[in-house]
Amino acid sequence: MNAQPIIELRRVSKLYHKGDADIHPLDDLSLTIDRGDFVALMGPSGSGKTTLLNLVGGLDTPTAGEVLVCGQNLTELSARELARWRCDHVAFIFQAYNLLPVLTAYQNVELPLTLLPLTRQQRRAHVLTALDIVGLSDRLHHRPDELSGGQEQRVAIARALAADPELLLADEPTGDLDAHSAEEIMALLVTLNRQYGKTIIIVTHDPKVAAVAHRQLHLEKGVLTLDVDTLEKGA
Amino acid sequence: MRLLLLNLTRKPLRTLLTIFGVGVALLLFCFLETVLNAFNAGVNMADASRLFVQHKESIIFELPMAYRQLIAQTEGVTGVATACWFGALSQEPGSDGKKREEFFAQFATDIEDYLRLYPEVQVPPDQLAELLSDQMGCLLGAKIAQRLGKRVGDRLVLRSTIWTQRDGSSIWEFNVRAIYTTDSPTFDQTMMLFPFKRFDEARQFGQGSVGLYMLSIDDPGRSGEISSVIDARFANSPYETRTMTEKAFNLQFVGMLGNFQLLLRSIGTAVVLTMIGTAVVLTMLLVSANTMMMSARERTREMGILKAIGFTDGHVFLLLIGEALVLSLLGALAGVGLAWLLANVLHFNPKPDFFPVFYLPQESILAAVGVAAVTGLVSGIVPAVTAMRLKATEALRSV
Numbered sequence: 001m002n003a004q005p006i007i008e009l010r011r012v013s014k015l016y017h018k019g020d021a022d023i024h025p026l027d028d029l030s031l032t033i034d035r036g037d038f039v040a041l042m043g044p045s046g047s048g049k050t051t052l053l054n055l056v057g058g059l060d061t062p063t064a065g066e067v068l069v070c071g072q073n074l075t076e077l078s079a080r081e082l083a084r085w086r087c088d089h090v091a092f093i094f095q096a097y098n099l100l101p102v103l104t105a106y107q108n109v110e111l112p113l114t115l116l117p118l119t120r121q122q123r124r125a126h127v128l129t130a131l132d133i134v135g136l137s138d139r140l141h142h143r144p145d146e147l148s149g150g151q152e153q154r155v156a157i158a159r160a161l162a163a164d165p166e167l168l169l170a171d172e173p174t175g176d177l178d179a180h181s182a183e184e185i186m187a188l189l190v191t192l193n194r195q196y197g198k199t200i201i202i203v204t205h206d207p208k209v210a211a212v213a214h215r216q217l218h219l220e221k222g223v224l225t226l227d228v229d230t231l232e233k234g235a
Numbered sequence: 236m237r238l239l240l241l242n243l244t245r246k247p248l249r250t251l252l253t254i255f256g257v258g259v260a261l262l263l264f265c266f267l268e269t270v271l272n273a274f275n276a277g278v279n280m281a282d283a284s285r286l287f288v289q290h291k292e293s294i295i296f297e298l299p300m301a302y303r304q305l306i307a308q309t310e311g312v313t314g315v316a317t318a319c320w321f322g323a324l325s326q327e328p329g330s331d332g333k334k335r336e337e338f339f340a341q342f343a344t345d346i347e348d349y350l351r352l353y354p355e356v357q358v359p360p361d362q363l364a365e366l367l368s369d370q371m372g373c374l375l376g377a378k379i380a381q382r383l384g385k386r387v388g389d390r391l392v393l394r395s396t397i398w399t400q401r402d403g404s405s406i407w408e409f410n411v412r413a414i415y416t417t418d419s420p421t422f423d424q425t426m427m428l429f430p431f432k433r434f435d436e437a438r439q440f441g442q443g444s445v446g447l448y449m450l451s452i453d454d455p456g457r458s459g460e461i462s463s464v465i466d467a468r469f470a471n472s473p474y475e476t477r478t479m480t481e482k483a484f485n486l487q488f489v490g491m492l493g494n495f496q497l498l499l500r501s502i503g504t505a506v507v508l509t510m511i512g513t514a515v516v517l518t519m520l521l522v523s524a525n526t527m528m529m530s531a532r533e534r535t536r537e538m539g540i541l542k543a544i545g546f547t548d549g550h551v552f553l554l555l556i557g558e559a560l561v562l563s564l565l566g567a568l569a570g571v572g573l574a575w576l577l578a579n580v581l582h583f584n585p586k587p588d589f590f591p592v593f594y595l596p597q598e599s600i601l602a603a604v605g606v607a608a609v610t611g612l613v614s615g616i617v618p619a620v621t622a623m624r625l626k627a628t629e630a631l632r633s634v
Contacts, residue, residue: 059543059627080547087545094631098540102241111238112544159544 006167006199007033007056012065014051014222025051026062027222033201033215035166038193040213041203048222049203050171056201057090057169058082070166087115091160093170097152099144105131105155106140109162116163130158133196134188150181157188161198168192170202174209186212239557242530250562253526257566257610258573260519261603265574267508267515268599273590274505283455285352287484288448288465291475294320294487297444298474305468311452311461316348317431319446323393323407327383339379341393341427343434344449346374352451355419362387362413370433372412376424380414387411391427399439407437420594449481516606519566524614527559531618538622539630552623559615560608567607571600 014026025048033039041049054060055067058074067074070089077085091112092098099108109130113123131137134154144152153173160168170189174182190212192198202213210216211230218226243250288306290296300317307315321341328334342349346366350356358366358374365387366372375385385391391409399405409429417424435442452461462478469476479487531538538551546554574595577583584593 054628057543059631080549083542083545083547083550086543092543094540098536098543098631100238100537100540102245103238107241111541115545115550163545 004035005032006035006037006070007031008068009055010066010068012055012062012067014048014055014060015063024222026055028065029222029224031217031224033199035199036193036197037199037215038190038213039201039215039217040210041201041217041219042205042210043219043225047219049219052219053169053171053201053203056167057092058086087112087163089165090167090169091163091165093153093156093160093168093173095172095175097144097149097156097176099152099155099159101144104141104143105136105147105158108144108155109158112159112163126162126164127158130161131155133161133192134158148181149177150184153177153181153185154188157185157192161192166199168198168200170200172203172205174204174206182209239554239561242534242554242558243562246530249526249530253522253562254566254569256522257519257563257607258569260515260522261567261570261607262574263515264512264606265571265578265595265599265603267512268602269574269578269593269595270590271505271508272596272599273593283458283480283482284452285481286450286452286458286462286478287481288450288476288478289446289484291466291477294446296474297441297446298448298476300443300445302469302474302476303445303448306448306450306465309461309465309468311454311457312450313453314348314351314451316345316352316449317445317447318342318344318349318449319431319434320397321393321395321427321429321434322397323395325383326392326394326406336394337383339425339427340423341429343431344428345431346428349428349449352449355417355422356415357417358413358415366412369410369412370430371408371410373409373427373429374413374415375411376426377414377416378424379427380411382425385411387414398434400437401439403439420596421592423592516610520610520614523559523563523566523610524617526562527555527614527618530558531555531622535622535625535630535633538625539627539633542627543631548623552619555619555622556612556615559619560611563607563611563614564604567604571603571607574603575600
């Protein structure tokens with residue numbers, strides 16, 4: 001398989017100052033992830049997983065190095081251009097779902113689409129498709145507090161899918177769910193990867209969750225310590 | 236926009252209380268504006284194309300009636316009416332049966348000339364014909380007629396504090412023959428006018444003299460020049476004149492009524508009212524700003540979510556500033572709307588005898604809405620800028 005890289009990190013470092021201490025969540029990290037991959041990011045707390053996810057999603061900028069995603073060098077973009085780029089190419093799925101409580105499921109999914117040049121009808125078609133994919137066509141007008149945790153996370157996934165991004169970044173998406181709901185969410189993510197060709201990076205502590213990924217990356221103190229291709233291993 | 240409006244429904248009680256707070260403040264602001272406007276009503280009703288000629292020393296001295304012809308011949312003058320201040324109190328029984336002396340403005344004047352000078356005064360033609368044919372007749376403003384409970388055909392008894400009749404009586408009787416109205420919100424509808432001829436013939440002293448001449452001129456831009464010509468014509472005569480614009484006259488007239496106390500109180504009250512108005516606006520600002528700060532702080536994480544899904548810093552800024560603006564403008568809708576309803580539709584007037592003209596002017600409505608808009612912008616600016624500067628990664632970490 002000779003896939004195109006969708007993500008390329010070139011000697012990326014991130015440095016924070018906390019009081020007098022310097023913290024390096026990422027230290028001279030280089031990494032390539034192919035289009036259509038399903039990657040699990042693992043490692044102990046503070047190892048740099050979320051920082052890596054934020055850099056790849058354009059929410060944060062590196063202290064040194066280059067981050068190329070979907071053919072764009074993110075380090076060259078302004079904050080405004082990054083926001084626009086995020087809207088077009090990437091979507092986040094969070095552990096705490098992060099739906100807006102005042103909006104219904106339909107309105108939450110529609111929210112990122114309001115930033116795109118789409119008509120009302122086009123937006124509606126996108127929203128209905130996304131909610132259909134996650135199996136929540138019958139919960140359009142429910143607000144988050146009227147949904148179960150699993151359903152909320154499905155709405156969050158539908159929101160992530162609505163604008164049809166190439167890359168989905170999930171930060172412990174099953175962390176707040178019971179085992180059954182967690183399995184459903186993982187099954188859904190696998191479908192999105194296999195059936196819809198989405199590239200997915202998932203941050204997790206759970207080996208069961210990581211097991212469904214094609215590739216497992218282990219970070220420790222900002223350094224890549226293990227890179228396992230589970231497809232090859234399985235083969 | 237939908238998100239903006241939905242955010243306001245997030246804590247309905249807080250939103251309603253804030254709107255209520257802003258609304259009450261603006262209601263008070265509008266009320267103060269209405270009172271200030273009422274103080275200036277006499278000045279505001281003045282027209283730049285009208286001049287008043289009085290005795291050079293004071294309005295209490297009279298001018299010869301012979302001046303009328305000379306003034307009318309002055310180039311640029313298009314109309315002249317004579318007038319005398321009557322200075323009387325009503326002698327009508329009140330609701331309790333006791334005599335009630337009420338003060339309002341009365342002028343003896345040439346009714347037809349006056350109406351030509353003041354086209355904003357509307358009198359039904361049949362009533363006008365009755366008035367002109369009755370020397371004992373008088374013309375009442377609609378508001379004073381209502382206050383005194385008078386209708387066309389009623390009798391009106393006044394006691395003049397200045398003028399006595401030939402028989403020595405200061406009691407004057409009139410027939411209410413006409414009632415005037417006007418579309419001008421600034422024109423005083425609490426005056427009484429009656430024929431100068433009857434007044435001149437019946438008064439015990441001062442025959443052949445008038446208190447002042449009211450003129451209309453063809454070009455308001457020439458008021459200074461025409462005034463100079465008139466005053467120059469009567470210079471060095473026993474009755475020298477002082478010609479001024481209607482506005483200047485009205486300002487002076489408050490003082491000439493001998494009511495300096497009222498004038499000073501008016502100025503003092505205006506200053507105090509302005510200070511109260513400023514305090515009201517500041518309070519409103521604090522209420523609104525407090526709500527916006529609390530609302531924004533509670534939603535720090537949501538700002539992070541919005542940024543994560545592609546909203547720019549500018550979008551987040553506009554969202555928060557828009558919320559503050561909508562909140563203030565809803566308050567304005569409630570407060571200014573109620574003030575407008577009370578003053579301009581229901582014609583609420585707390586002191587009709589003190590404020591002949593009491594309404595909320597359009598400029599004040601615009602000013603109140605402007606104050607609300609500025610308050611919204613100022614109260615929203617800090618939370619909006621804070622949210623705009625917030626890094627998405629930090630916002631998403633907040634609880």
